[in-house]
Amino acid sequence: MALQLKSHCERCGQGIARHEKAYICVYECTFCHACTLWMGFVCPNCGGELVRRPRPKGAENETEQADQAPADSCGVMSR
Ligand SMILES: [Zn+2]
Numbered sequence: 268m269a270l271q272l273k274s275h276c277e278r279c280g281q282g283i284a285r286h287e288k289a290y291i292c293v294y295e296c297t298f299c300h301a302c303t304l305w306m307g308f309v310c311p312n313c314g315g316e317l318v319r320r321p322r323p324k325g326a327e328n329e330t331e332q333a334d335q336a337p338a339d340s341c342g343v344m345s346r
């Protein structure tokens with residue numbers, strides 16, 4: 268049983284591109300980033316936790332690199 272990558276948010280119906288952020292629960296309910304934030308990372312269908320969906324290999328090339336918040340490079344030299 269392969270993991271099926273759904274391409275639409277189950278809440279707002281918005282399409283989710285392969286390289287875009289998507290969140291899934293253990294039952295593979297799929298939601299877009301905005302809806303996941305709005306719902307507080309809880310699946311409305313099963314009440315389970317929503318986690319980041321892993322992106323397929325190769326999709327990283329076409330997406331933003333500023334995905335993670337920048338590490339705190341400043342503030343080290345504080346005195
Ligand atoms: Zn959505």
Ligand SMILES: [Zn+2]
Binds near residue numbers: 292293296
């Ligand atoms: Zn669910």
